[in-house]
Amino acid sequence: MIKTVGLEKRFGNNHVLRGIDVSVKPHEVVVIIGPSGSGKSTFLRCLNLLEKPTAGQIFFRGQCITDPHINVNEVRREMGMVFQQFNLFPHMTVLENITLGPTKVRGIPEDEARETARELLRKVGIAEKENAYPSELSGGQQQRVAIARALAMKPTAMLFDEATSALDPEMIGEVLDVIRKLAEEGMTMVIVTHEMGFAREVGDRILFMDEGLIVEEGPPEQVLGNPQNPRTQSFLSKVL
Amino acid sequence: MRVDGGIDVALDFSIIPGIMPALLLGARLTVELATIAVAIGLVIGSFVGIGRVSANRIIRLVTGVYVDFIRGTPLLVQLFLVYFGLPSILGRPIPPFVAAITAMGINSGAYVAEIVRAGIQSVDRGQTEAGRSIGLTYSQTMRYIIFPQAFRRIIPPLGNEFIAMLKDSSLVSVIALEELLRKGQVVITRTFRPFEVYMVVALIYLVMTLAISRLVAWSEKRLKVVD
Numbered sequence: 271m272i273k274t275v276g277l278e279k280r281f282g283n284n285h286v287l288r289g290i291d292v293s294v295k296p297h298e299v300v301v302i303i304g305p306s307g308s309g310k311s312t313f314l315r316c317l318n319l320l321e322k323p324t325a326g327q328i329f330f331r332g333q334c335i336t337d338p339h340i341n342v343n344e345v346r347r348e349m350g351m352v353f354q355q356f357n358l359f360p361h362m363t364v365l366e367n368i369t370l371g372p373t374k375v376r377g378i379p380e381d382e383a384r385e386t387a388r389e390l391l392r393k394v395g396i397a398e399k400e401n402a403y404p405s406e407l408s409g410g411q412q413q414r415v416a417i418a419r420a421l422a423m424k425p426t427a428m429l430f431d432e433a434t435s436a437l438d439p440e441m442i443g444e445v446l447d448v449i450r451k452l453a454e455e456g457m458t459m460v461i462v463t464h465e466m467g468f469a470r471e472v473g474d475r476i477l478f479m480d481e482g483l484i485v486e487e488g489p490p491e492q493v494l495g496n497p498q499n500p501r502t503q504s505f506l507s508k509v510l
Numbered sequence: 511m512r513v514d515g516g517i518d519v520a521l522d523f524s525i526i527p528g529i530m531p532a533l534l535l536g537a538r539l540t541v542e543l544a545t546i547a548v549a550i551g552l553v554i555g556s557f558v559g560i561g562r563v564s565a566n567r568i569i570r571l572v573t574g575v576y577v578d579f580i581r582g583t584p585l586l587v588q589l590f591l592v593y594f595g596l597p598s599i600l601g602r603p604i605p606p607f608v609a610a611i612t613a614m615g616i617n618s619g620a621y622v623a624e625i626v627r628a629g630i631q632s633v634d635r636g637q638t639e640a641g642r643s644i645g646l647t648y649s650q651t652m653r654y655i656i657f658p659q660a661f662r663r664i665i666p667p668l669g670n671e672f673i674a675m676l677k678d679s680s681l682v683s684v685i686a687l688e689e690l691l692r693k694g695q696v697v698i699t700r701t702f703r704p705f706e707v708y709m710v711v712a713l714i715y716l717v718m719t720l721a722i723s724r725l726v727a728w729s730e731k732r733l734k735v736v737d
Contacts, residue, residue: 320639347645357640361658370654371644416640423644 271296271427271458272317277326279312286312288482289326294427297456301463301473301490305505308479310462311354314431317460318349331426347375350420354432356412358404364391364415365400368422376423383422390418394448410441417448427458434465446472466510470494478502523706529697530710536693537714543610543689544676548622550615551671555622560652562627573623580620586681589613593685610682618675625667629660662733669726673719680715690714 272294279287286309294300302310315321317328319335319342327336335345359367368387372378378386391397394414396407404412413433420428430449434442446468453459453472463469469476469490476493478486478501486499494510497503561573580588593609604612633656641651683692694711698704 318643320643343642343645343647346643349643351640351643353636353640353643355636357634357636359637359640359655359659361662371646374650374654375645419640419644 271298271331272460273329274313274317275327275329277313277316277328278324279309279316279321280324286482287316287323290482290484292477292484294458294460296458299453299457299459299461299472299474300477301461301469301475302477302479303463303466303469303505304477304479304485309482310479311431313479314351314429314460314462317429318346318351320351343375347371347423348426350423350425350428352413352416352420352428352430352433354435356404356409356416356436358412358416358419360404363401363403364396364407367404367415368419371419371423387418387422390421391415393421393451394418395444408441409437410444413437413441413445414448417445417452421452427460428452430459430461430463432462432464434463464509466494466506478505480505521706522703525701525703525706526710529701529707532693532697533690533707533710533714536688536690537718539688539693540676540679540690540715541718543614543679543682543687544672546611547614547618547675547679548668548672550611551618551620551622551675552668554616554619555624555626558619558623559626559630562623563630565648577620577623580617581624585613585617585678586684588617589681589685592616606682606685606687609685610679610687614675614679614682617678618671621671621674622668625664625671626660628667629664630656632663633659665733666726666730669722669729673722676718676722677715 272292274290274292277287277290277292278285290309290313292300292313302313304310312321316323317330319328323336327334329335330345330349333340335342359370362370365384365387368390369380369383372383372386373380388397388400391400394417396411396414399407399411399415404415407415417433433449434445437445442465446465449459449461449468450472461469461473471490473490475487476490477484478493478497478499480501486493486497486502493502494506497506558573558576561569562577564570564573589609592613593604593606596609597603630652637655637659638651641655642648646654679689680691682689683695686692688696690711694707698707701707
């Protein structure tokens, strides 16, 4: 469903991604781990073109989205993204946060969008907060709203950029539960995370990135349980 | 009390009631000038401010030149350019009021543009990214997400801009527009009481600017509650 070929990204002289070849199958959950600065987040942000790749190609549902003639807005609405800092719209209520995309981008009538939004809020477990403003919510609640906001666009794939890194420890579980539920429903997902236990549990495949390259990949038991590459071994010995 | 030469140095504030009607009439024109100028400035400044953060280099360049030129030259010179300079190109004179609001409006536009630019840039980048990530276009993101948030931060500096315009409008007294300062000068030719009259003129400016800054502080507090 998502495929990258020789993906590269430079920020000035900083060569952040140095040729990434990844392919994600429908309903697959790919988890990316690796040390800070390894390029995990940049890779994820390239996938929905929040960062413009310097070289290489990205294919999404068979279409080359790095083609300059592509409508990036059409691509992005199909790929939901959840950010480390939630990035909810502070001047809108929870419900407005969720209905903005569907009404303005998809042209769905307000009533219908609200109904869908309420359904999604039930799904992420905060139905009672629909009229609250983001500042009135805890971090875990905000992140769950952010997930609902992304899901409201009915995306074909979801990207999670360290979705639990900014959360207090006691709130991580509630967010991971939601992501887990999505995995069970067969959502195609690419997840960047530092939660190794979660990676092992939810991931169909683990990619270990270091210095802009994928160093090792495979099923969780293999990459996390019996890593072959010395860099993976060294990283895991520090975090596990 | 009299000193040599026969000049009366004693202050005579009894003239104040008599000159107030004329001065208040001038103050009214001052408020009108500043209001219209900032209103024009708001329209120009909104577009230019957005242009300043545009992805298009040429738009950034053009708007940047405008802002630099206006902010780097005196308002009085800009006023002369419009009032004395433009007629020679247009081939006909420009009424003082039109010249005044034109020069002041264009001037205010540059300052408002910087306020708008700062307001837009003060909104976290993550907001734009979140908007774009759900498929909103650049202009939709600006309209629904960035502007509403920038607007609240723009109010206080906009109040300051209005105060600055209110004071700077005294410059147009030189093209014979009878705003507050000019009215004061006219009154002096009648009363020969420059100190008293200018003091009253200053105090009227002060009352107006204080009132506005209070209003801004109040609205700032109100908007914070919503945040």
